[in-house]
Amino acid sequence: MFKFEILHQSTQSSARVGRITTPHGVIDTPNYVPVGTNGILKAVDHTMLNQHDCQLMFCNTYHLALHPGADVIAEAGGIHKFSGRKGPIITDSGGFQVFSLAYGSVASELKSQGTKQTDNAVIKIDESGVRFRSYRDGREIHLTPESSIQLQKKIGADIIIPFDELPPFHCKAVQLKKAFARTHRWQQRSLTEHQKAVNNQAIYGVVHGGLDKQLRQKSCQLLTDMRFDGYAIGGSLGKQRSDLFDVLDYCKPSLPPESAKHLLGIADMPSISEGVKYGIDTFDSCYPTRAARHSVVFVGDEKIKLSSGKYKRDFQPIDPNCQCWTCKNSTRAFVHHLFKAHEPSALTLASIHNVQAMMDKMKRIRKQIMNNEI
Numbered sequence: 274m275f276k277f278e279i280l281h282q283s284t285q286s287s288a289r290v291g292r293i294t295t296p297h298g299v300i301d302t303p304n305y306v307p308v309g310t311n312g313i314l315k316a317v318d319h320t321m322l323n324q325h326d327c328q329l330m331f332c333n334t335y336h337l338a339l340h341p342g343a344d345v346i347a348e349a350g351g352i353h354k355f356s357g358r359k360g361p362i363i364t365d366s367g368g369f370q371v372f373s374l375a376y377g378s379v380a381s382e383l384k385s386q387g388t389k390q391t392d393n394a395v396i397k398i399d400e401s402g403v404r405f406r407s408y409r410d411g412r413e414i415h416l417t418p419e420s421s422i423q424l425q426k427k428i429g430a431d432i433i434i435p436f437d438e439l440p441p442f443h444c445k446a447v448q449l450k451k452a453f454a455r456t457h458r459w460q461q462r463s464l465t466e467h468q469k470a471v472n473n474q475a476i477y478g479v480v481h482g483g484l485d486k487q488l489r490q491k492s493c494q495l496l497t498d499m500r501f502d503g504y505a506i507g508g509s510l511g512k513q514r515s516d517l518f519d520v521l522d523y524c525k526p527s528l529p530p531e532s533a534k535h536l537l538g539i540a541d542m543p544s545i546s547e548g549v550k551y552g553i554d555t556f557d558s559c560y561p562t563r564a565a566r567h568s569v570v571f572v573g574d575e576k577i578k579l580s581s582g583k584y585k586r587d588f589q590p591i592d593p594n595c596q597c598w599t600c601k602n603s604t605r606a607f608v609h610h611l612f613k614a615h616e617p618s619a620l621t622l623a624s625i626h627n628v629q630a631m632m633d634k635m636k637r638i639r640k641q642i643m644n645n646e647i
């Protein structure tokens with residue numbers, strides 16, 4: 274059922290316009306994938322999402338497994354029935370969150386220069402997987418390649434991700450190599466588990482290797498040999514944008530050009546504009562909705578902070594060129610007022626706009642690729 278087709282290959286770069294077909298509908302690519310951690314975007318319901326051409330939503334297995342639990346979702350008939358979303362959904366493996374517990378986020382790690390020691394939430398990391406304690410009720414959970422896939426089977430997204438190991442950003446070459454070998458063993462185990470009951474789900478292999486060119490290319494080779502349905506660029510992507518572009522450059526020649534490619538966790542405008550040139554088809558990030566909840570909204574290629582006093586009497590739409598519900602029906606002054614009055618609707622109106630702004634950006638990019646301008 275899963276299928277990726279390239280509809281147009283740009284003559285300027287490796288950018289392409291394509292289409293992913295899944296059991297729950299199609300995804301025009303390149304596209305932005307908003308993050309709905311718990312099965313829905315924060316402050317925005319599915320009716321607003323469908324209206325805004327959101328063709329793929331990213332949910333987090335770690336959060337869904339801790340609450341309500343994958344069994345509850347399976348009992349409801351899967352994540353689509355449980356959440357009411359009709360369109361395609363992708364889930365991650367839970368690995369990213371678990372390793373963030375162990376090592377801290379890249380941002381906090383950069384601040385502490387890698388001195389942060391393992392959090393006591395993570396009990397043990399070994400060849401079998403990771404043992405950690407639930408932050409909700411303290412119960413011990415053993416997340417393994419097999420159990421991560423079983424959780425993702427119960428959740429039932431259209432696209433799933435194998436369980437992988439994320440070494441800390443500041444790790445020594447020897448540690449990176451060790452993690453590199455293990456993450457590919459874990460991905461093979463994940464794939465084997467998935468193949469026992471495919472259930473119309475596609476699985477993307479995750480390319481690792483940090484900023485090391487040889488390791489990145491070896492990872493592409495290993496995953497291509499395993500024959501995943503698509504590929505996601507993951508692992509450490511460095512601390513500045515040029516590191517990311519280096520990684521994309523290393524991976525580009527080493528992955529099958531006809532396969533769908535996803536960039537994990539990065540979807541800021543400059544990264545998307547450049548990323549599509551390396552043949553990236555989908556980008557997920559919680560940034561647009563998180564920024565909206567902090568009153569930061571996108572206007573063209575700029576951002577404005579609506580809670581600022583200068584918008585108190587600004588009676589134009591957030592973006593006069595935007596066709597979202599917020600821009601068609603309200604003004605900067607009104608949304609500014611809602612933020613100041615701590616109305617929850619402020620988060621909703623700003624989030625609707627930012628998701629629409631991302632979708633509009635992707636539509637423009639697809640058109641530019643069709644015209645061989647990118």
Ligand SMILES: [Zn+2]
Nearest residue numbers: 595597600626
């Ligand atoms: Zn708008």
